[in-house]
Amino acid sequence: MPIRLRDFLRFGVFGVAVALIVAFGISPFTGGVVQQWSRSDVEARSRLVFNAIQPFLDRDVEDQSWDRLSDLFGRVAQDKKILAVGFCSYAGALVAPTPEMPPNFGCDKIARSENESFADIAVGGRRILVAAFPVNGSKGRSYLVILTDLSFASARSSQVVAYLLASLAGVVLVLTVGSIIFAVFMLRSWMSSLRRAVDEVRLGTARKHPPATGSALDREIHKLLRRTEDFSVAHQIDWTPKAVQDLLHGVLPGAEVLVLSNREPYIHNRTDHGIVVQRPASGLVSALEPIMRACGGTWVAHGSGSADRETVDANDRIRVPEGAPSYTLRRVWISEAEQDGYYYGFANEGLWPLCHIVFVRPAFRSGDWHMYREINQRFADAVVAEARTEDPVVLVQDYHFALVPKMIRQRLPKATIISFWHIPWPNAETFSICPWRREIIEGMLGSTILGFHTQFHCNNFIECVDRFVESRIDREVQAVSLGGHETRIRAYPISIEWPPSALASVPARETCRAEVFREFDLAEGTKLIVGVERFDYTKGIPDRMRAIDALLTRDSSWEGRLAFVQIAAPTRSKLDTYSRLQAEAESLADAINARHPGRQTPIRLVARHYEASDVLKLFRAADVCVVSSLHDGMNLVAKEFVSSRDDNAGVLVLSSFTGASREMSEALIVNPYDTEELAAAIKRAMSMPLDEQAERMKLMRQQVKENNVYRWAGTMLVDSARSRTRERILALTSSGESAHAGATRARAHWSQSRE
Known part of the structure; x- marks a missing residue:
């Protein structure tokens, strides 16, 4: 089948044109991805700076040591990507700003919220990212402000787009010239050669992994496609079954x-x-x-x-x-x-x-x-x-x-x-x-x-x-x-689902508390601590009972004033480790109750299954919920407790070895193996002021609401x-x-x- 060189030249020109059109078509998307990535990088750097200086910031703010604060901000602002650092006091005044702080910047430009916030402002033709991090002090909530110049992101985006255009045009041109030369010398086998060339390009985009010996173009296209896939689920305010x-x-x-x-x-x-x-x-x-x-x-x-x-x-x-x-x-x-x-x-x-x-x-x-x-x-x-x-x-x-x-x-x-x-x-x-x-x-x-x-x-x-x-x-x-x-x-x-469906049948907290106190014969004014688990050796049930024992031994003033109700549903009783655990827990509860008789026994161990509505009733009645798992993938008990507290009261004591501790940092995070630390956390939880309880609980409830099982x-x-x-x-x-x-x-x- 006769093929003319002119046909191959036309094919080459057409291939280059198509490649350039495609490249120009995707360049805005590529630039946007790079700018978004740059912004995310700046936000992460700002967050890292805040976490690093927070202990010094809390100290200086509490002492009102503005000179030390100014010196601290000056060291932070030495980072070449940070434009300026300042502090917005609870009264809204800008304190200790670094010299590069824009003169027209004021604390009224930040979002005064309970969580960190990021906003863009324009200053002198430049785009500035303003990061505000809340700092809670004795006089109220203040904010650390970090300003970063985002103009580098546009430059970086332009460089990436230029590199993409140049790379695609150059590689396509080289491949086209190579194909023409190959066709001239191998005219009789032009069909098989063309098919192999097309297959190579397609394999660079279609195979799940770039070939180890493939061309640079194959690997680059593969990498770009993989990166464009790497995006998260769009944030949805209200995740529901619908x-x-x-x-x-x-x-x-x-x-x-x-x-x-x-x-x-x-x-x-x-x-x-x-x-x-x-x-x-x-x-x-x-x-x-x-x-x-x-x-x-x-x-x-x-x-x-x-x-x-x-x-x-x-x-x-x-x-x-x-x-x-x-x-x-x-x-x-x-x-x-x-x-x-x-x-x-x-x-x-x-x-x-x-x-x-x-x-x-x-x-x-x-x-x-x-x-x-x-x-x-x-x-x-x-x-x-x-x-x-x-x-x-x-x-x-x-x-x-x-x-x-x-x-x-x-x-x-x-x-x-x-x-x-x-x-x-x-x-x-x-x-x-x-x-x-x-x-x-x-x-x-x-x-x-x-x-x-x-x-x-x-x-x-x-x-x-x-x-x-x-x-x-x-x-x-x-x-x-x-x-x-x-x-x-x-x-x-x-x-978990939000809100739990069983919560609709659970009465208000006062009613729940009265019913639970009657069920366990608790004296008026008793601090109620609860735990709800299966009888499993990973849950740390004996450890939390030992913590109650240590608390009462160290501070006898709590005797008769607290009660720990542990609900533990028997499970896998055919296995010796589980049956031994239940026997050990029951024996330990009896021993601790014997050591602290008082006007009411401190530990109530209930070895039976509780229905979901009964568990939520217990959660609503409690002052403290203890989740002391020795190791847990997530632990949904912690989230169920938080979901039940629409009164924004109650304190969660949470093991650091649970997945939940990475999401609910407002809980009192403890090492369950450290009996004294666990005992101290329980005591702190029982003594925590209601306003602090509410502040912590609101944040945890918002986290569980936004990241519920439907979002999962x-x-x-x-x-x-x-x-x-x-x-x-x-x-x-x-x-x-x-x-x-x-x-x-x-x-x-x-x-x-x-x-």
Whole structure:
């Protein structure tokens, strides 16, 4: 087939023109991204400066030592990116400004709020970022003001855009010239050469990872595409079930949602009065059940109730909740022997203590591992059987199903699998204890997105992957590639519904307090301290009782004036560590009560399950809530206590080893292993003035409200939508032949799974 050189020249000119048009088209977006990044960097630097000087700032403000303050600000302003630093007193006067402070700047230009604020102002044709940080003093709230000149951001943006245009034009020109030369010398094979060149460009944008030996253009395009994907969920003021439902329909129109967990959201038990429905006391269920009510779909779980088999249809399904069904519950059956190996054995005697690091030795037995793997396969098969499409969104929950994501991926290669690990993830040294560490990590990497409560746990997981699995890790975007599949590692701090639905049936605080005081026979004026947990060795129940003992021993004036009510629902009683814990706690409570008889015993240990409304009633009646977990992924009890206090009273004493402590810094954060520190925090909580209680509680309630469980779910849904869109776009950009072959293989996989 004769081809003229003129045709190749036309193609080259056309390619350069198209490349330049595309480059100019995306340049405004690129510039905007760079400017936004620069602003975020400046905000972070301002926040870092404030955190670094806060102790000195508090001291100088309290002493009204303006000379020292001026000297401190002068040292801070030596940073070349900081224009000026000043202090707005509670009266609104600008104090100790550095020399570069604009003469027309006044304290009336800042937002006087309870939280940090950032605002742009124009001074002399320059754009200035004003960062204001509240400083609480004895005379009122003042503000540290840091001014930064943002003109460098525009310059940086222009440089990046210029670099982008020059790079694309240069590379396209070189490739075009190379193609012309190649065509001149290899005219007879021009079709195959052109196809390879196009494939190389496409692979640079379509493959999930840039080839290690690819061109600089391939790697650069890949990097830019990955960066444009890295954005967070748009802030939504009011996250509600309706908002999540609208979001689901907007970003995942027509998507099928499947949830997999060991614990079911509704349990049917047989009693003397017939079959009753019970909602289990589970943070996982509390978090996910409102999402399923909002979004619909199918929940696959272990049927553990004594009447569960009687209430399902021929396909082991039941519509829930009763009275207003909105989604399907599919139950999977497990025998008692299988439960001993899979649940009690590997999951709770192996993975649970391994991940929580509370000095209980993990037990790893090969029989338990084989049972764990078998049950994981059974649940994966159930999920595949419930799937009505070849690309469902599957939410895999917790440590019971570490192997399931890979198993589902093998049967439904186009599925979007979001796995969430509800407990902590240990460091690599600790995780190396597990004999099947590689299989567990590879199973989890079958996920599209793998979520943990905190960034710390994400970092630990990536370190484990780096140490135990041969894979490619992109630390910049926190992604792991294994066997041609990419998994994104993300932090999704879980939360609760806002407001809790059970709160509607709970009376006002005065009524709750009167009922609780009657129930526990407490004297008028008693300071009520509460704890609500499962009987689990990770929760630190004996530690908080020892703290009460230490407080009463050190300060006998509190004897007869406080009562600690600990609600502890028995759990996993078949395991010796749990039964021993309950016996130890009961014995310890009796011993402490004997040492401090007084007019009323200080510790009331209640070993039974409390309904959600009863727990909220106890929270509303309390003066102090103690959450002293020795290690916890998040701990929703802390958030439930805060959500119940619409009176803005009460104090939360919170362990530093919970994920919640990273979100609710207004609580009294303690080391639960330090008995004296915990005792001192409880005493401080009981003595805290009401105005300080209100200030702390308002901030925590706002945090829980804005970052509720619907935001948690919405974030994951948006990330899954982004992943699905990305995969579809990349599939479209692949060659027609490859796309056809891939689609054929995917349809074959799905057809086999349905058979």
